[in-house]
Amino acid sequence: MKKFVSLIATALIAVGLPLAAQAQENPKTIRIAFSSAGVGGKPAAASGLLATAHQRGILEKEFAKDGIKVEWTFFVGAGPATNEALALKKIDFATQGDLPLVVARANGLRTRILLTDSRFSRNYVVVPTASTIQTLEDLRGKKITVQKGTAGQLTLNRLLTQVGLKESDLKVIDMISDSQKAALSTGDVDAAIQSSTDLVVRGLVRRIYKIEDPKLQAPSQVWVAEEFEAKYPHIVQRFVTALLRESVWAVDEKNRDELFRLWSKTGNPYSDYKEDFKGWALRDRLNPLIDEYYTSSLNKSIAEVKQFRFVRRDVTADGWIEPKYQQAALKELKLEGFWDEFDADGKRKKPAGK
Amino acid sequence: MASLKDKLPAIDPRGFVLPLLLIVVWQAVTSSGWVDTRIIMPPSAVLSAGWKWLNSGLALESIGASLFRDASGFVLGAAAGITIGLLFGTSKLANNVFGPTFHTLKHISIFAWIPLLSAFFGRDDLAKIVFIAFATLYPVALATIEGVRSIAKSQYEVADVYGFTPRQALFRLILPAASPQIITGLHLGLIFAWLATMGAEFLLASTGEGLGMTVIRGRAAFRVDLIIFGMLIIGAFGMLLNELATRAESRLLHWRGHAR
Amino acid sequence: MSTIQSLDKPLVIEPLASLLPRISIPSLGNLPARFGRIGLGIIFPLLLLYLWQIATERVWLPPQLLPEPAFVWETLVDMVSSGELAGHLAVSLQRVLWSVLIGGSIGLAIGFAMGLSKTAKAYLYPSFSLFSQFPVIAWSPLMIIFFGIDEALKISTITVAVIVPFAVATYKGIENVPVKLREVGQIYQFSFAQTLWRIALPAALPAILGGVRQGAMQAWLALVFVELLASSEGLGYLLVYARNLMQLDVVMVCMATIGLVGLIFDFALGFIERHFSRWAPKGR
Numbered sequence: 077m078k079k080f081v082s083l084i085a086t087a088l089i090a091v092g093l094p095l096a097a098q099a100q101e102n103p104k105t106i107r108i109a110f111s112s113a114g115v116g117g118k119p120a121a122a123s124g125l126l127a128t129a130h131q132r133g134i135l136e137k138e139f140a141k142d143g144i145k146v147e148w149t150f151f152v153g154a155g156p157a158t159n160e161a162l163a164l165k166k167i168d169f170a171t172q173g174d175l176p177l178v179v180a181r182a183n184g185l186r187t188r189i190l191l192t193d194s195r196f197s198r199n200y201v202v203v204p205t206a207s208t209i210q211t212l213e214d215l216r217g218k219k220i221t222v223q224k225g226t227a228g229q230l231t232l233n234r235l236l237t238q239v240g241l242k243e244s245d246l247k248v249i250d251m252i253s254d255s256q257k258a259a260l261s262t263g264d265v266d267a268a269i270q271s272s273t274d275l276v277v278r279g280l281v282r283r284i285y286k287i288e289d290p291k292l293q294a295p296s297q298v299w300v301a302e303e304f305e306a307k308y309p310h311i312v313q314r315f316v317t318a319l320l321r322e323s324v325w326a327v328d329e330k331n332r333d334e335l336f337r338l339w340s341k342t343g344n345p346y347s348d349y350k351e352d353f354k355g356w357a358l359r360d361r362l363n364p365l366i367d368e369y370y371t372s373s374l375n376k377s378i379a380e381v382k383q384f385r386f387v388r389r390d391v392t393a394d395g396w397i398e399p400k401y402q403q404a405a406l407k408e409l410k411l412e413g414f415w416d417e418f419d420a421d422g423k424r425k426k427p428a429g430k
Numbered sequence: 431m432a433s434l435k436d437k438l439p440a441i442d443p444r445g446f447v448l449p450l451l452l453i454v455v456w457q458a459v460t461s462s463g464w465v466d467t468r469i470i471m472p473p474s475a476v477l478s479a480g481w482k483w484l485n486s487g488l489a490l491e492s493i494g495a496s497l498f499r500d501a502s503g504f505v506l507g508a509a510a511g512i513t514i515g516l517l518f519g520t521s522k523l524a525n526n527v528f529g530p531t532f533h534t535l536k537h538i539s540i541f542a543w544i545p546l547l548s549a550f551f552g553r554d555d556l557a558k559i560v561f562i563a564f565a566t567l568y569p570v571a572l573a574t575i576e577g578v579r580s581i582a583k584s585q586y587e588v589a590d591v592y593g594f595t596p597r598q599a600l601f602r603l604i605l606p607a608a609s610p611q612i613i614t615g616l617h618l619g620l621i622f623a624w625l626a627t628m629g630a631e632f633l634l635a636s637t638g639e640g641l642g643m644t645v646i647r648g649r650a651a652f653r654v655d656l657i658i659f660g661m662l663i664i665g666a667f668g669m670l671l672n673e674l675a676t677r678a679e680s681r682l683l684h685w686r687g688h689a690r
Numbered sequence: 691m692s693t694i695q696s697l698d699k700p701l702v703i704e705p706l707a708s709l710l711p712r713i714s715i716p717s718l719g720n721l722p723a724r725f726g727r728i729g730l731g732i733i734f735p736l737l738l739l740y741l742w743q744i745a746t747e748r749v750w751l752p753p754q755l756l757p758e759p760a761f762v763w764e765t766l767v768d769m770v771s772s773g774e775l776a777g778h779l780a781v782s783l784q785r786v787l788w789s790v791l792i793g794g795s796i797g798l799a800i801g802f803a804m805g806l807s808k809t810a811k812a813y814l815y816p817s818f819s820l821f822s823q824f825p826v827i828a829w830s831p832l833m834i835i836f837f838g839i840d841e842a843l844k845i846s847t848i849t850v851a852v853i854v855p856f857a858v859a860t861y862k863g864i865e866n867v868p869v870k871l872r873e874v875g876q877i878y879q880f881s882f883a884q885t886l887w888r889i890a891l892p893a894a895l896p897a898i899l900g901g902v903r904q905g906a907m908q909a910w911l912a913l914v915f916v917e918l919l920a921s922s923e924g925l926g927y928l929l930v931y932a933r934n935l936m937q938l939d940v941v942m943v944c945m946a947t948i949g950l951v952g953l954i955f956d957f958a959l960g961f962i963e964r965h966f967s968r969w970a971p972k973g974r
Contacts, residue, residue: 265839539915
């Protein structure tokens with residue numbers, strides 16, 4: 077009997093110890109957030125590496141073997157909603173645009189930037205077709221809609237500065253992206269910043285300005301909550317490595333159609349993505365590197381966020397970016413030199429097409 | 431005993447004139463093409479869109495989700511409201527210490543709490559339910575305070591004579607005596623909870639379903655038919671809740687009348 | 691009578707009366723007790739303030755959720771002295787004023803019609819009671835379709851919110867005009883205008899003023915909602931702006947302003963209401 081008990085005990089210890097050790101090291105779930113949602117709040121995202129990984133279930137596959145669940149959240153409230161969730165410690169990883177990112181840091185939310193999710197996106201200032209607005213200068217006194225607190229608001233401010241205007245010279249109305257389209261098509265607003273093509277195709281809006289200058293828009297990034305990183309650095313490493321491995325598939329031009337088809341699960345038409353990426357190599361748009369372009373863009377955003385008085389506290393980029401995971405992953409996957417680096421002006425540093 | 435006739439007011443056909451007129455005008459202007467039918471949809475289009483939606487399964491999910499939020503928020507808010515009301519009503523000290531703050535905060539329009547609530551609770555169901563509870567709390571608490579205060583001194587004296595423990599006093603005297611006002615407060619709370627449910631779904635945009643969300647998305651997708659139908663459903667549920675509350679109220683008060 | 695009662699019973703409004711504060715007019719005799727009470731009432735807010743201070747000093751809550759009191763105060767001073775707050779407040783107040791004027795007139799007209807004419811009541815009442823049960827905010831998406839998102843949207847939504855309390859209060863006020871007074875009118879063979887001006891209006895005035903107060907409170911509630919929904923100026927706009935940029939200090943300043951205005955509305959209109967109710971002919 078005694079022997080039997082000790083046998084059971086030994087067995088329990090044998091089974092239990094590794095389990096206990098694992099439980100100590102691994103989180104039960106990894107909570108990932110997108111600062112966006114599909115049309116009508118569909119739980120889907122597009123246009124970036126993380127969105128592709130979500131659609132293809134890459135991270136689930138990576139972590140399934142350890143019984144770690146991957147939870148995805150899609151915020152209709154965009155970047156500001158992501159910040160609220162981060163403050164409540166409800167998310168571990170997220171993608172975000174530059175304004176909410178800097179606002180979070182100014183308010184003491186601690187994150188570490190791991191990689192770029194997408195860059196060089198194309199946007200347009202659009203106006204209802206019948207509008208008399210022809211140039212950015214014409215926007216003075218007009219109603220324009222952006223989702224407040226998102227990267228779009230910062231882009232708008234940069235645009236306005238170019239032509240000597242301020243946000244207060246216009247009527248800026250907060251709307252989520254679905255509502256923006258509705259308001260444009262009914263003429264409730266005079267302008268918006270949009271990348272989507274469907275309203276253009278339907279003849280409801282006209283593009284008056286193309287936002288393509290890499291200095292007018294910042295890349296979006298993937299970050300991890302500092303607390304999570306401190307606790308589970310190995311999970312962060314696996315997360316980054318899995319994402320970069322996936323990126324090789326995503327930037328393969330063979331998969332271009334497939335990629336856009338996956339993204340159109342957001343409810344936005346396939347043609348939106350086709351048009352948006354026209355003339356671009358996937359490899360450049362979905363470039364995960366933390367290069368000179370990224371760091372200088374981030375520093376520029378920080379300065380502008382302060383300049384436009386979106387935050388009143390000071391923000392420093394010191395210790396914010398954590399490139400070590402990316403570097404390790406590139407090395408492990410033998411992808412060093414796979415992506416080109418870009419300089420502060422968004423120009424390619426080395427000749428293309430090696 | 432009130433006669434049946436008193437309970438069921440005779441239906442005056444003149445009351446139908448206005449709604450019918452509205453529907454006739456609505457149908458007439460849309461079918462004659464005087465107005466942009468993209469903006470003013472004919473009633474038939476609204477009905478058919480509504481029918482499709484009802485059959486899609488999405489309707490049940492939306493209604494269910496909204497009612498769930500409504501009920502959870504209401505129950506939480508009502509419980510908190512009655513507790514606060516009893517506390518303020520029975521304890522002078524509590525009333526003097528907390529009352530002024532409570533009565534001042536009441537002047538902040540409930541929707542103004544939404545940004546703060548979303549900072550603390552996010553924008554999902556939790557935040558919505560907290561907001562609904564908050565909207566329910568005030569009318570219930572205020573009515574309860576009023577109910578408890580309206581209890582005559584002599585009734586307390588009777589309780590004293592019988593040597594009621596505080597617990598007995600609460601369940602045998604205070605709650606029954608204050609119940610008319612509390613029930614009225616609950617009724618009002620129910621109306622506010624429904625209002626708040628819609629407000630929360632409009633203003634705390636998130637993924638997921640709900641009646642308010644359906645309507646607001648209908649707007650984004652420019653589905654005027656869905657918006658109108660959604661509004662009708664929201665109104666119908668509001669009325670249904672009100673009607674149920676009215677019946678429950680009169681039944682409870684009736685029962686109370688007998689019990690006395 | 692009970693038929694009318696059951697018809698009258700319901701609306702959102704009657705119970706709303708219980709939402710409004712009972713402002714007790716303290717007797718001047720027991721001043722010390724009064725001050726004692728005020729003192730007690732101040733303890734709790736002070737305690738809250740102290741807790742708030744401690745909580746921010748020890749960072750019980752992250753600063754993005756709970757900015758320190760001094761910072762909020764600084765923001766308040768900043769926003770007041772720069773005129774920013776006053777500008778947005780003025781926009782919001784203007785919207786409320788217009789809506790109360792428009793909605794009030796419509797509400798008064800409906801209330802008088804239903805109160806004075808049995809025929810009008812038979813036509814209007816069922817539709818009106820149906821209308822009054824729709825939550826105002828449920829109307830807003832439709833309003834956006836019709837009116838766009840500009841001033842028209844705000845004014846129309848708030849107006850709808852104002853009509854019901856005005857109409858109900860007026861109607862009830864006239865319903866409750868003492869029979870004796872009506873008889874007097876009949877004896878003197880008053881014309882309709884005279885009945886309205888000399889009997890119905892003065893007798894129903896306290897009730898109507900009660901409706902004004904409720905209407906103003908409803909307007910304030912609807913204003914915040916509709917400004918949160920879509921606006922480029924006003925207190926609700928400021929709330930959205932600050933929320934999206936995580937400036938909870940600004941959010942708190944806005945909330946305080948909204949509360950203060952609500953308080954002033956309530957007290958001022960409550961004062962007028964009491965003042966006039968002393969005048970009203972008694973004799974019920």
